[in-house]
Amino acid sequence: MVDLLIRNANVLQLADESATILTDHEIAVSGNRISAIQPTGALDPSHAGAVIDAGGQLAMPGFINTHAHTAMALWRGLAEDVNLASWFNDYIWQFESNLEPDDVYWGMQLGLLEMIEAGITAVNDQYWHMDHVARAVEKAGTRALLGQAMFGSNGTAQIDETAAFVRRWDGGADGRIRAILAPHAPYTCDDEFLGASALMAERIGTGIHIHVAETREQTQASLAKRGQTPIEVLADCGIFNVPTVLAHAVGATPGDLEMLAEVAQPVGIAHCPKTYAKLAMGYPNLVETRAMGIAVGLGTDGPVSNNTLDLWEAMRLTALGQKQLTGDAENLSIGQALRMATAESARVYGQPDELGALAPGKLADIILVDLSGTHHLPLNSITASLVYNARAGDVRTVICDGAVIMQDRAHKTLDKGEIMDNILPRMDRLRRRENAGNIQRYNP
């Protein structure tokens, strides 16, 4: 039985780093998976539960955001033109002193709304009050990998609590939610805490999502203090005994990367270029990293550093940034950028066989993109347009896990009016900066 039939689409196919387009094809969805991709007309549409006429729009996999703190959308635009230490100490950790669980529920919905509008169907999110985040994801109909952030200073009881969160939510929302442990970073969790987190992850059969080597300065500080890079610290604490998502790794050394390339468990890096530029954190050389076979996916980080939750922007900044960094415009080609945004992000996210491509058997996370806007014309190259011209506003329809969650820009799961009605009354409190010092102090 075909539950959903998407007709008259041009379907993006990526094999390795070369893209092809299947012109005027239809995608059949049965349950939450793609059952067939074939020329439009192969199936009688009266045999399908629901039919969407793509009208020549491009079908491609939903974007996977490999690193975010989505609910921070609440503070968008309130920590501007400051460097990383001030960003943490004078803004974020002061704002978060005021954070209440329901703030996260509504902030998460707001961020999910924005991500759906941008064609993002899955997010790896590390934040506070994650039960509330999970409930928002459940409602939105999207996919998520969720971890409750842990600071070592808050004590090891957290590890049991977040392990309980993992047991509660892993496989939740009909399998759309997976859960993970999320010690914040080696500069906010000591070795004992990291080691205990790794052991717990191993025991309960999950992975680790952690910030590491966010800047070269953090690597240098770690080397000066203890003679090890932050990534070496993680290795010694046993983090790489489980699947790991490393947020940023801008300051990874060649030795770190050689080690990561040899790790037996899956390790992926989330690359968030807008935040790196905005906070002047530097760019890593992804040409080298990717050549070593290490998975690098795209992320937005949180909207207080990144301002938007938009992986079109992240994809474009990645390609532009690597050409600029390496001084060679042949680097990070269009095919490579598209592969990072799809199959490689699926690898970092931990579902390489099920997400990141449109093919029979894959989970049905599909977006329809309108390339008829003036900014694409004449449409000489669909793939160039995706990397260098497309905007979030070009996404018309979003399907996740076989269900239509936005159709022709109309949301089917979340209610923008309700979300803003719930957020606006909170903002007077949330905008206050409280120097309570009860979170952390950035001093890696």
Next chain:
Amino acid sequence: MVDLLIRNANVLQLADESATILTDHEIAVSGNRISAIQPTGALDPSHAGAVIDAGGQLAMPGFINTHAHTAMALWRGLAEDVNLASWFNDYIWQFESNLEPDDVYWGMQLGLLEMIEAGITAVNDQYWHMDHVARAVEKAGTRALLGQAMFGSNGTAQIDETAAFVRRWDGGADGRIRAILAPHAPYTCDDEFLGASALMAERIGTGIHIHVAETREQTQASLAKRGQTPIEVLADCGIFNVPTVLAHAVGATPGDLEMLAEVAQPVGIAHCPKTYAKLAMGYPNLVETRAMGIAVGLGTDGPVSNNTLDLWEAMRLTALGQKQLTGDAENLSIGQALRMATAESARVYGQPDELGALAPGKLADIILVDLSGTHHLPLNSITASLVYNARAGDVRTVICDGAVIMQDRAHKTLDKGEIMDNILPRMDRLRRRENAGNIQRYNP
């Protein structure tokens, strides 16, 4: 008499580098100029020729594109992932072997359509067949500064021809068009040609628009060949005896910049960061350049290198790029980015007193921007949202020279269907790359 009254707008005001917003104001337009900005209701709307209800949208000056080859939109997406020399030799100058005057007329209209949709009301354009460009601008209702590109190899007769173009079009389209001389670059025009161009510009009372020091390699090549930087070459040829727009100047040396800061005639630099990154040309340090008082405006360059004609993107990439380049996130602040996009671009464009700000007496080039999209919410900071969140699609209404040329996304002057009907039949020919070598060979 008020011809147009824009009510219920929030009006962006920029004094130096700090922005303020006049909440719920109205803008009165008489003829082609702003006659008043005051709280909504100060004027009885029945006394206005036409009324637009901005409904709380933000009113700001139309963007000024300080450097473009707009009609190259025809080849968008066809010269990808290549370095500068290949981009010129294997693509652009081969494509242009096939260029016919009417191609430029329709390609220019396409690019103007995209620019209007992005809120760009003025463009400094250097290209071929400029009478056709001027006719397209006349039709679009926008503002332009136009120069016929000249290569020294095509002979000095061009200088008289383009001077005749200046005489034909300077002040044309009811004053919306200004005209300028446009020798292509010091690496395509010899000293004698540059000197003759400068003398002609002085004689006919116009300025010069020229590419210079596009990369550090060009500066090094010039120093190696002749012991002078490209900007020193321009100085010796007398270019700075007239108002000048320098495209790029990525490879300007500290000595070049000191000299430019002292020049008596207006000199401005057009900064096109997306092209610089995409072609791996490097970034200039604008923090230093701006500190010397040199005007730097934003540009898109042509859509075969930049892919889009979008100054929101250029503004964002400028701010992100300078923070990243200098390693200091306090650099190129939101106020500075907005100033570059408005008053400083007006200075580079040569109309600092008439454009780039909304105030009584200024020309009425006004755009209305909708900041209610999810990607702006909650709207904690309008100015941060303009620099880091806004997209071309947020522009709803565009007014140029007092006339409404796009209202609520509906074009009033150009016809997209007609434009594409005229462009698509040309594309088979235009996509052909002819190695005729009859344009130039890049070898600075």
